[in-house]
Amino acid sequence: MSEILFQPITVNRTVIVNRLAFAAAKDYLDGDTVRRQARYATVAAGGTGLIIAGAADLGNRDGWRAVVGAVHANGGKIMPQLAPLPSDVSAEQPSRLSGGEIAAMICQYADQAAAAKALGADGVEIHAAHNSHCARFLSPLTNTRRDEWGGSLENRLRLHREIYTAVRKKVGDEFPVIIKLGIEDAQPGGLKFAEGRQAAAILATHGYDAIEVSLGLRDHHTAPPFPATPPQSFIIKSHGEARLREWSKDIKALVKKPLILTGGITSPVVAARLVADGYADIVGMCRAVISEPRLVARWHDGDLSPAPCNSCNKCVTELYAKGLPLECHTAKKSLAELLFTPPPPCG
Ligand SMILES: Cc1cc2nc3c(=O)[nH]c(=O)nc-3n(C[C@H](O)[C@H](O)[C@H](O)COP(=O)(O)O)c2cc1C
Numbered sequence: 001m002s003e004i005l006f007q008p009i010t011v012n013r014t015v016i017v018n019r020l021a022f023a024a025a026k027d028y029l030d031g032d033t034v035r036r037q038a039r040y041a042t043v044a045a046g047g048t049g050l051i052i053a054g055a056a057d058l059g060n061r062d063g064w065r066a067v068v069g070a071v072h073a074n075g076g077k078i079m080p081q082l083a084p085l086p087s088d089v090s091a092e093q094p095s096r097l098s099g100g101e102i103a104a105m106i107c108q109y110a111d112q113a114a115a116a117k118a119l120g121a122d123g124v125e126i127h128a129a130h131n132s133h134c135a136r137f138l139s140p141l142t143n144t145r146r147d148e149w150g151g152s153l154e155n156r157l158r159l160h161r162e163i164y165t166a167v168r169k170k171v172g173d174e175f176p177v178i179i180k181l182g183i184e185d186a187q188p189g190g191l192k193f194a195e196g197r198q199a200a201a202i203l204a205t206h207g208y209d210a211i212e213v214s215l216g217l218r219d220h221h222t223a224p225p226f227p228a229t230p231p232q233s234f235i236i237k238s239h240g241e242a243r244l245r246e247w248s249k250d251i252k253a254l255v256k257k258p259l260i261l262t263g264g265i266t267s268p269v270v271a272a273r274l275v276a277d278g279y280a281d282i283v284g285m286c287r288a289v290i291s292e293p294r295l296v297a298r299w300h301d302g303d304l305s306p307a308p309c310n311s312c313n314k315c316v317t318e319l320y321a322k323g324l325p326l327e328c329h330t331a332k333k334s335l336a337e338l339l340f341t342p343p344p345p346c347g
């Protein structure tokens with residue numbers, strides 16, 4: 001049954017060796033490229049076919065080139081997630097941004113995508129889930145604009161569409177551009193599933209090469225620093241695995257592009273069922289892979305026990321509330337114990 005997870009899949013023209021992705025995790029390792037390189041090299045060597053590099057700041061070009069080289073050297077593919085916070089745009093809410101500020105923001109996505117391509121990355125993911133700018137534009141709760149950027153669903157999706165168009169112009173036709181989309185907000189008055197599913201269909205038709213199904217605005221939608229305890233909308237153990245699977249199945253019937261489903265997945269039996277039964281094409285795992293970077297290789301070798309992650313969310317709170325580098329705080333293993341020595345950067 002788990003063999004289905006190890007079939008390749010093509011996104012745009014890029015072949016990913018299996019159906020398992022490391023979903024985006026911001027790592028606060030901008031100042032420690034060696035550690036970042038070691039983590040991603042280990043995850044790639046540990047069998048994960050696609051790494052989505054969380055909310056990446058691509059400013060350190062040499063560092064990222066080394067990370068990309070290390071992932072490739074270990075058989076993986078890597079797509080940085082783009083969520084630029086433009087330095088010249090300080091306003092949080094869509095309604096406060098001028099047309100010029102929105103245009104500047106769109107340029108930042110396009111420039112970062114071009115940088116990712118120049119670094120040798122295998123694609124980019126636009127962050128349009130959780131508290132991202134795109135999620136705030138899509139949500140009727142936070143987007144109260146009365147111009148072409150607000151109001152109808154088409155208008156609230158204009159930012160997502162303009163970003164795609166600007167990015168595509170910079171990276172050409174064959175470079176994967178995918179999007180992580182919040183399908184429903186965890187806030188009264190926020191985005192509802194009925195619109196979220198339509199949004200997925202519109203964006204796939206517009207050109208995005210794959211859609212990652214995720215949650216929209218959290219039950220608080222302010223920017224970090226988050227409070228010391230995660231919001232209720234964070235996935236916890238009692239939600240069970242693949243909490244968003246019914247959304248994903250519904251959307252898969254609408255969208256003729258690969259669908260990535262992320263959220264709470266820790267066991268290969270569940271992951272395989274999701275692919276076999278048409279819930280998703282690729283299974284995204286974030287905390288499972290944080291807790292065990294070589295998880296996929298273990299499954300491939302026939303040990304099908306789940307990842308050790310217990311959904312305590314300490315990795316989230318330590319990261320966002322305290323600014324500590326990404327780590328599993330429950331497995332209690334130091335990163336050094338978990339990681340290989342990184343291979344030398346390519347080229
Ligand atoms: C420590 C941590 C950092 C995260 N950072 C990001 C991020 O930068 N961008 C993003 O889209 N999601 C981020 N997420 C959310 C995950 O990608 C994923 O959607 C969520 O954790 C649910 O998946 P899981 O149950 O497999 O962990 C983060 C999650 C964790 C645990």
Ligand code: SF4
Nearest residue numbers: 309312313315328329
């Ligand atoms: S800190 Fe908790 S939620 Fe995060 S990876 Fe470890 S066990 Fe999972």
